[in-house]
Amino acid sequence: MIADIKKDAEQRMHKTVDALKDELKRMRTGRAHAGLLESVRVEYYGTQVPIKQTANITVEDARTLVVTPWEKQIVSAVEKAILNSGLGLNPVTAGTVIRVPLPPMTEERRKELVKVVRHSAETGRVAVRAARREALADVKDLLKEKLITEDEERKAEVETQKLTDKYIAQVDALLKEKEAEIMEV
Numbered sequence: 001m002i003a004d005i006k007k008d009a010e011q012r013m014h015k016t017v018d019a020l021k022d023e024l025k026r027m028r029t030g031r032a033h034a035g036l037l038e039s040v041r042v043e044y045y046g047t048q049v050p051i052k053q054t055a056n057i058t059v060e061d062a063r064t065l066v067v068t069p070w071e072k073q074i075v076s077a078v079e080k081a082i083l084n085s086g087l088g089l090n091p092v093t094a095g096t097v098i099r100v101p102l103p104p105m106t107e108e109r110r111k112e113l114v115k116v117v118r119h120s121a122e123t124g125r126v127a128v129r130a131a132r133r134e135a136l137a138d139v140k141d142l143l144k145e146k147l148i149t150e151d152e153e154r155k156a157e158v159e160t161q162k163l164t165d166k167y168i169a170q171v172d173a174l175l176k177e178k179e180a181e182i183m184e185v
Contacts, residue, residue, distance in 0.1 A: 001142055002156045009135035009160060013128045013167040020124040020171060024178045027113060031181075032065045032102050034058065042081040044074060054078060055098075065100040072096055113182050121175035125168055132164040 025035040034057040041048040042055075051057065055069040055078055069078045079098050082091045092099045105113075139156045142148045148156075 001147060002139065002152060005135050005138045005142075006156070006159060006163065009131045010163055012131040013163065016124055016127040016131070017167055017170050017174070020120060020174055023120050024117065024174060027117065027178070027182075031062050032059045032100075034065065036087070036102075037065065037067070037082065037085075037100070040081050040085045040087075042074065043077050051078065051081065060099070063102045063104075065102070067091070067098040067100060069096065069098070110182050114179050117175060117178050117182065121171050124171045124174075128164055128167045128171065132160055135160050 025033075026039055037051050037057055040051040042051050042053075044054050051067070054071075054074055055067045058066045058068070060066045067078060067082070069075050075093060075096055075098065079091045079093050082089055082098070082100060089100050089102065092101065136157060139148070139153055139160075143150065143153045
């Protein structure tokens, strides 16, 4: 029973950290990376689909992404989707290849992004703590129903706290890494 509660809490904490990783991956830094365009959706035969399902995305150099649509007739749709994505990118089309140069970020924009990253990390910490709180509530319910002893409850509390500390540390490490990446000129 306690093992199931801990396992469930750990899975939820792990999902929280994974979600934070994905969110941070999409945030633009000074360098080009293919994950930057993952949120872009393209009109493809009347349906909105992720850009990865319509084109190949590669990194040409530190400040340029190259998007190669699989079909010649959707080049303009992909270009339009990138332009309207809200990422502040201006694609340049050369035949069937779309180059997406990343403009350098200003110091002010970097500081704004750091604030956004910190907020995302805090949201992740809150979610990890919520998983801990629910796990501890479940353990207390088991104690009230006299299915476990007080010693088992205390042991479960300590183990759950260790788990929480581990995942909070992962969130903090992701935050520190992303802040350094953003502030790098």
